[in-house]
Amino acid sequence: MGSRANGVGSSSANGPVDKGVDFANYFCTYAFLYHQKEMLCDRVRMDAYYNAIFQNKHHFQGKTVLDVGTGSGILAIWSAQAGARKVYAVEATKMSEHAQNLVKANNLQDIVEVIEGSMEEVVLPEKVDVIISEWMGYFLLRESMFDSVIFARDHWLKPTGVMYPSHARMWVAPIRSGLVDQKKNDYEGAMDDWYGFIEDTKNYYGVEMSVLTKPFSEEQEKYYLQTSLWNNLHPHQVIGTAAIIKEIDCLTATVNDILQVRSTFSSAISMEHTRFCGFGGWFDVHFRGRREDPAQQEIELTTAPSTNNGTHWGQQVFLLHPPTHVDEGSNLNVSFSMDRSKENHRLMEVDFHVKISQPSGMILPPIKKKFYVE
Numbered sequence: 240m241g242s243r244a245n246g247v248g249s250s251s252a253n254g255p256v257d258k259g260v261d262f263a264n265y266f267c268t269y270a271f272l273y274h275q276k277e278m279l280c281d282r283v284r285m286d287a288y289y290n291a292i293f294q295n296k297h298h299f300q301g302k303t304v305l306d307v308g309t310g311s312g313i314l315a316i317w318s319a320q321a322g323a324r325k326v327y328a329v330e331a332t333k334m335s336e337h338a339q340n341l342v343k344a345n346n347l348q349d350i351v352e353v354i355e356g357s358m359e360e361v362v363l364p365e366k367v368d369v370i371i372s373e374w375m376g377y378f379l380l381r382e383s384m385f386d387s388v389i390f391a392r393d394h395w396l397k398p399t400g401v402m403y404p405s406h407a408r409m410w411v412a413p414i415r416s417g418l419v420d421q422k423k424n425d426y427e428g429a430m431d432d433w434y435g436f437i438e439d440t441k442n443y444y445g446v447e448m449s450v451l452t453k454p455f456s457e458e459q460e461k462y463y464l465q466t467s468l469w470n471n472l473h474p475h476q477v478i479g480t481a482a483i484i485k486e487i488d489c490l491t492a493t494v495n496d497i498l499q500v501r502s503t504f505s506s507a508i509s510m511e512h513t514r515f516c517g518f519g520g521w522f523d524v525h526f527r528g529r530r531e532d533p534a535q536q537e538i539e540l541t542t543a544p545s546t547n548n549g550t551h552w553g554q555q556v557f558l559l560h561p562p563t564h565v566d567e568g569s570n571l572n573v574s575f576s577m578d579r580s581k582e583n584h585r586l587m588e589v590d591f592h593v594k595i596s597q598p599s600g601m602i603l604p605p606i607k608k609k610f611y612v613e
């Protein structure tokens with residue numbers, strides 16, 4: 240199982256963010272070295288940022304850089320090693336102390352200035368040429384950290400400045416997966432256990448609890464059947480064409496642009512006699528520099544299903560029960576929407592509306608389902 244900051248129980252998307260709650264539930268996990276280590280061990284992620292910086296040294300040599308959410312300090316250190324004149328490394332948690340030690344241990348204390356504080360509150364002495372950040376959560380937007388990068392860009396990037404990464408995309412594709420059976424069994428097992436429990440409670444303790452069956456069932460259904468799952472999909476599990484559902488230009492996107500994702504797309508099933516079990520969702524980001532000041536080497540970081548280049552982000556899997564038998568030539572028409580959870584602006588709610596037409600021309604009853612990305 241992959242892990243990013245959990246963000247559970249944080250603040251509202253509509254009201255002001257309660258900073259204390261947000262810190263306790265979101266930032267706190269990033270204060271642990273074991274968590275930073277998991278990201279530092281992700282070779283796909285590390286290689287992409289390393290290559291983006293060192294194969295595009297012209298963006299860093301003699302330049303000022305801001306690392307938004309420096310964590311262990313790794314991106315700030317690389318920026319300095321690539322020749323930056325000054326690097327501001329901002330980190331909200333006490334991880335800043337480890338970053339500071341790491342900077343000193345690598346003899347970069349004259350270039351990298353670690354600043355402990357929230358990006359929204361720190362004051363820098365100057366504007367910067369480059370903003371670098373690793374802000375991507377599960378399915379790209381979970382964690383809503385890109386808001387802080389947008390804030391940093393709007394306040395601290397020079398008009399000629401460059402964003403690292405410069406672009407991001409979200410992808411969705413139909414999949415087959417044995418998890419669809421496993422999760423249904425888990426749910427049914429939990430309900431069987433519940434029925435035994437209410438019978439025992441009545442027999443031994445004289446209390447009738449069946450009035451709670453419906454809310455318990457709803458709770459378990461949400462947990463087992465409506466919560467998206469972290470999974471490392473094999474490419475063979477993708478059974479139809481993948482669609483891009485969102486494209487972000489990191490230089491120009493506003494918070495308003497990323498509050499919601501809306502997309503309608505069609506996907507042609509490309510596999511014979513298979514089960515359509517739901518959707519897989521993933522993202523990629525690109526390092527292209529800016530139009531007037533492009534990268535010498537464009538780098539891509541993809542979290543697509545892969546046999547040997549998996550990432551700690553994996554993919555998010557959205558299971559549709561029961562699975563539908565489809566064939567090569569079946570076609571899916573999909574409406575997708577994603578919004579921030581009202582209870583916690585760092586979590587997401589996703590809706591799929593799917594119409595399936597079979598190669599025979601038969602159109603199946605539409606499928607509609609809501610999911611929680613938690």
Ligand SMILES: C[S@@+](CC[C@H](N)C(=O)[O-])C[C@H]1O[C@@H](n2cnc3c(N)ncnc32)[C@H](O)[C@@H]1O
Pocket residue numbers: 266269270278279307308309310311312313314329330331332334356357358359372373374375384387
């Ligand atoms: C995904 S980690 C990346 C850490 C490091 N840059 C790396 O690439 O290994 C994101 C980091 O950003 C920090 N962070 C998130 N939002 C922030 C904000 N608004 N201000 C300062 N730090 C923030 C988190 O505490 C976390 O350490």
